[in-house]
Amino acid sequence: MIFVGTAWKVGDHVDTDAIIPARHLVTTDPEALARHCFEDLDPGLAARIQPGDILVAGENFGQGSSREHAPIAIKAAGIACVVARSYARIFYRNAFNIGLPLLECADLHDATESGDRISVDNETGRIVNETRGTTHTAAPLPEFMRTLIAAGGIIEYVRRQVAPGRGGA
Amino acid sequence: MGMTLTEKILAAHAGVERVRPGELIEARVDFCFANDITAPLAFREFERIGLPAVFDRERVALVPDHYAPSKDIASAEQCRSVREFAHRYGIVHYYEIGRAGIGHVMLAEMGLALPGEVFVGADSHTCTHGALGAFSTGVGSSDLAAVMATGRLWFRVPETLRFVFRGQPAPWVTGKDLILQVIGDIGVDGARYRAMEFAGEALRHLSMDERFTMTNMAIEAGAKNGIMEPDATVLDWVTPRAQRRFEPVFADPDAEYAAVYEYCADELEPLVAVPSSPGIVVPVNFAAGVPVDQCFIGTCTNGRIEDLRVAARVLAGRTVHPRTRLLVIPATPAIYRQAMEEDLIRVFLDAGAVIGAPTCGPCIGGHMGVLASGEVCVSTSSRNFIGRMGHRDSRVYLSGPAVAAATAVMGRVAHPEEVLS
Numbered sequence: 001m002i003f004v005g006t007a008w009k010v011g012d013h014v015d016t017d018a019i020i021p022a023r024h025l026v027t028t029d030p031e032a033l034a035r036h037c038f039e040d041l042d043p044g045l046a047a048r049i050q051p052g053d054i055l056v057a058g059e060n061f062g063q064g065s066s067r068e069h070a071p072i073a074i075k076a077a078g079i080a081c082v083v084a085r086s087y088a089r090i091f092y093r094n095a096f097n098i099g100l101p102l103l104e105c106a107d108l109h110d111a112t113e114s115g116d117r118i119s120v121d122n123e124t125g126r127i128v129n130e131t132r133g134t135t136h137t138a139a140p141l142p143e144f145m146r147t148l149i150a151a152g153g154i155i156e157y158v159r160r161q162v163a164p165g166r167g168g169a
Numbered sequence: 170m171g172m173t174l175t176e177k178i179l180a181a182h183a184g185v186e187r188v189r190p191g192e193l194i195e196a197r198v199d200f201c202f203a204n205d206i207t208a209p210l211a212f213r214e215f216e217r218i219g220l221p222a223v224f225d226r227e228r229v230a231l232v233p234d235h236y237a238p239s240k241d242i243a244s245a246e247q248c249r250s251v252r253e254f255a256h257r258y259g260i261v262h263y264y265e266i267g268r269a270g271i272g273h274v275m276l277a278e279m280g281l282a283l284p285g286e287v288f289v290g291a292d293s294h295t296c297t298h299g300a301l302g303a304f305s306t307g308v309g310s311s312d313l314a315a316v317m318a319t320g321r322l323w324f325r326v327p328e329t330l331r332f333v334f335r336g337q338p339a340p341w342v343t344g345k346d347l348i349l350q351v352i353g354d355i356g357v358d359g360a361r362y363r364a365m366e367f368a369g370e371a372l373r374h375l376s377m378d379e380r381f382t383m384t385n386m387a388i389e390a391g392a393k394n395g396i397m398e399p400d401a402t403v404l405d406w407v408t409p410r411a412q413r414r415f416e417p418v419f420a421d422p423d424a425e426y427a428a429v430y431e432y433c434a435d436e437l438e439p440l441v442a443v444p445s446s447p448g449i450v451v452p453v454n455f456a457a458g459v460p461v462d463q464c465f466i467g468t469c470t471n472g473r474i475e476d477l478r479v480a481a482r483v484l485a486g487r488t489v490h491p492r493t494r495l496l497v498i499p500a501t502p503a504i505y506r507q508a509m510e511e512d513l514i515r516v517f518l519d520a521g522a523v524i525g526a527p528t529c530g531p532c533i534g535g536h537m538g539v540l541a542s543g544e545v546c547v548s549t550s551s552r553n554f555i556g557r558m559g560h561r562d563s564r565v566y567l568s569g570p571a572v573a574a575a576t577a578v579m580g581r582v583a584h585p586e587e588v589l590s
Binding site for chain 1: 210391446533556
C-alpha cells in the first residue's frame with residue numbers, strides 16, 4: 001500500500017503520556033481519544049492532522065506505558081502510518097496489533113519538516129519527500145511481523161490458531 | 170556458550186533446548202494480568218477471538234488499581250466492565266478495592282509471581298516481578314487478550330545487559346538510586362528491546378522491596394524485562410507465600426552478555442531525575458533548594474513497607490513544610506496494615522501528611538493529587554514526563570522515599586542528611 005500525505009514531525013523519545021495523557025484513559029472510544037492526541041506535546045496538532053497524513057518521529061517513539069490507547073489515538077486522529085528512527089518495544093507491538101503501520105527509517109526525520117508532502121510505500125519501504133525531492137528507504141519488516149499483518153493482527157492470528165475452521169487459515 | 174537467566178526461562182517455556190538473542194519464539198505464559206485501564210480493551214479483543222473461557226481462570230488476574238476507587242462516572246464504567254468480565258468468566262484472582270492494591274505489588278505479595286516463571290501484564294511496569302528471578306514483561310491489551318485465550322505469546326529473545334554492583338550502598342542510597350544511576354548513564358532507550366540483569370554483592374544488602382524498585386524501572390531504560398537471580402533473599406521472601414510450585418532458574422556460568430556495566434555501590438549517592446525525563450539524573454544536591462509544592466510517596470516503584478519505613482525515619486518528630494503537601498499511599502492493604510502496626514501511619518499523620526487508599530494515585534495525573542500549572546512535585550514514582558502528574562506546565566522530580574520525605578519537611582528539594590543533622 002502507498003500512503004501519500006502531509007508530514008507532521010515530532011522529536012525524539014515522544015512518550016505515551018505525550019501521545020495520550022492518562023487523564024483521558026477513562027474511555028476506549030477511538031474518536032474520544034483522538035481529540036486529545038498529543039495535547040500536552042502540541043495542543044493544536046490533533047486538529048491539524050488530516051486523514052491520511054504521516055507522522056515522522058525521531059528515536060524511541062512511544063516510550064513509557066503499555067497503553068494501547070496510544071496507537072489507537074494516533075490512528076483515529078487520521079495518521080495513516082508512522083515513520084520513526086526507532087520505536088519503544090511495547091508501542092511497536094501495540095501498533096501492529098491495532099493496524100497502525102510503522103516503518104523505521106534512519107534519515108527521513110532530518111530531511112523532513114512538518115507540512116512536507118510525503119509518500120510511503122509500505123511494501124518496498126521506499127519513502128519520498130516530494131516537497132524536498134529526497135528519497136529514503138525504510139528497514140524491512142521482520143518476517144514474523146509480516147505474518148501478523150497478513151493474518152490481520154494478533155487477534156486474527158490467534159483466532160485462526162484456536163479455531164482453524166473459522167477465518168479461512 | 171551458555172544462556173543468561175532470561176534466555177533459560179524463555180527456552181524452558183518455549184519447550185526448546187536453547188534460544189539465542191534475536192530469535193522469535195512462542196512461549197507458554199504462567200500468569201497474566203490487566204488493570205482497569207488496559208483490561209476493557211483486552212476484553213473487547215478477547216471476545217473477538219470468540220472462546221467461551223480464558224486459558225486458565227486461576228492464572229489470570231484482574232486488578233482495578235489505576236482509577237479505583239472510581240474517580241468519576243467514566244472510570245466507574247471501566248471498573249464495572251472489569252467486575253462483570255471477572256464474574257462472567259470466573260476469574261479467580263479478581264480483587265475489589267479494600268482487598269486490592271497496586272497490581273504489581275499485590276500479585277507478588279500474594280505469591281502469584283514466582284521464580285523461573287513467565288509473567289505477562291497489560292501494564293508496562295510488569296517488569297517489576299523480575300526481582301524474583303522471573304521473566305516478566307509488559308504488553309498491550311491485544312497481546313494480553315491473546316494470552317488470556319491461549320496461555321501463550323510470541324517474544325523476540327532479548328540480548329542481556331548485565332549491571333554488576335560491587336560493595337555496599339552508601340548511607341541513604343537505596344535501590345531507587347542504583348536504578349536511577351543506570352538509567353542516567355545508559356539513557357531512556359539504552360536497554361531498548363533488551364533484558365537488564367542486575368547482579369553483584371551490593372544486592373545482598375538490598376531488601377526485596379528495594380530490588381522490586383530496580384526491576385520496576387527497567388522499562389524506563391526501554392528494557393523488555395529487568396531480572397535478578399533468585400538468591401537466598403528472594404527464596405526466603407517468596408517460599409512462604411508461593412501459591413504454586415516453582416523451580417528457580419539460574420544463569421549458566423558461561424552465559425553471554427551483550428554488555429557488562431560495573432558500579433561501586435559505596436560511591437553512589439542519593440539521586441533525582443529532573444524534569445522531564447527519567448534519564449536526566451543528578452545527585453540530589455545538584456537540585457537542592459528547588460521549591461516544591463507536593464511530595465508523593467507511593468506507587469509500584471516505591472510504595473512498599475521498606476519505603477514507608479525509610480520515609481517515617483526522616484519524618485519522625487518533624488512536620489511537613491507549611492507551603493508543601495505530602496501524600497503517602499501504601500501500595501496494598503497489607504502494607505497499609507503493616508504500616509499501621511509499626512506506627513508509621515501515626516508518624517505520617519503527625520507530620521501533616523495525607524494517607525491515601527492503596528491505588529496508583531497521582532502517579533498518572535488522573536486523581537488524588539493532580540498538579541496545577543507551574544507546580545513542582547517530588548515523587549517516588551517512575552515517570553516525570555511532561556503532563557504525567559497533571560498540567561503540562563507542572564514539573565516532576567523522581568527520587569527515593571528518603572529524599573521525598575526530607576523535601577516535604579524542608580519545602581524544597583533536600584538531602585535527608587540536611588533534615589536529620
